[in-house]
Amino acid sequence: MDYIKIPMDIEKKSFEIIGSEMGESKFSEEELLIVKRVIHTTADFEYKDLIYIREGSIEKAKELLKKGITIYTDTNMALSGINKKALDKLGCKVVCYVNKEETHEMAKEKGITRSMAAVETALEEGVEFFVFGNAPTALFKLKELTEEGKGNPAFIIGAPVGFVGASESKVEIEKLQLPMITVRGRKGGSTVAAAIVNALLYMLIER
């Protein structure tokens, strides 16, 4: 059978198709890299109407990534989807605390979800870059704790998916006056969150 076998060729061709089918858009060139990568990951063009990129947020994310920071993810799936070679090149690392023993204990003790407990731990450790693809409760928690002055998030990707709280969690997090990229409405997910991180990473490195 005759089919393209080179991953980078497949990606290039995919992005061309996405660009031609998307047509006109309001996005800048860098914003488009994010939007197209999400569509590439989902084959769902609706994302072009759901992705919200706050002004100056791409610059802030790049500034943080260039420092070689730690990235919080709410699930191991989002963690898996982030390109490790790209992270290595920038000296960044990614953590997910959701299955840690301490997280289980804190969640049980406080009667909160493990994702919420994981956010508390990350803020205590000074993590600044937060990625959510799954857990609305974790986004609510991040907003609460930030408003209480318990932590200093500097950039947020808010992309929980779902029917209970997901949409609301993104409305809430947008009330924080911080650099962020969100996926509005019910859609989102770990692959979407990881795609946004990868799009940012690929702005900074040669692949």
Added chain:
Amino acid sequence: MDYIKIPMDIEKKSFEIIGSEMGESKFSEEELLIVKRVIHTTADFEYKDLIYIREGSIEKAKELLKKGITIYTDTNMALSGINKKALDKLGCKVVCYVNKEETHEMAKEKGITRSMAAVETALEEGVEFFVFGNAPTALFKLKELTEEGKGNPAFIIGAPVGFVGASESKVEIEKLQLPMITVRGRKGGSTVAAAIVNALLYMLIER
């Protein structure tokens, strides 16, 4: 803030919303568990028109899972998304060979993708249960090798996402007369593939 914090309650409520918004469907009760879980994972109701469940496939998948088999996944992301506690209860395990040293070497040597090399290795090892959420090339390869008699897949989940080859790969794999669940068209992905596996696992265990 007042919001649901118990994961199982969130899931139950989500499935209720999905059921009420989906309306009538052609699916059996067990098929619906799969379709609803995919919609729960993506917030995308289009999946109810894209998921193809071949007759007898759910029974076959359950029979295999009850034996405590090895599940092949094409990406670490799909692997991450599969419920490990559920796998443990059934004595099943999940493998992803895409980052193994041998896979890199075979791919380089043969000029194929790592996903394709990973399929070869899995078939050689006698793996019967295949899950694809990402790599069309791997699905093509599975079809080729199966037709050449080099391996005995017994159940396939074909859910690659994308614009180059994904849709075609699912048309091709359906030509194999084997139990399978596919997501037709461009849509799919690691989260979708993992959701289908989890739906099958949850038919067999108490959660």
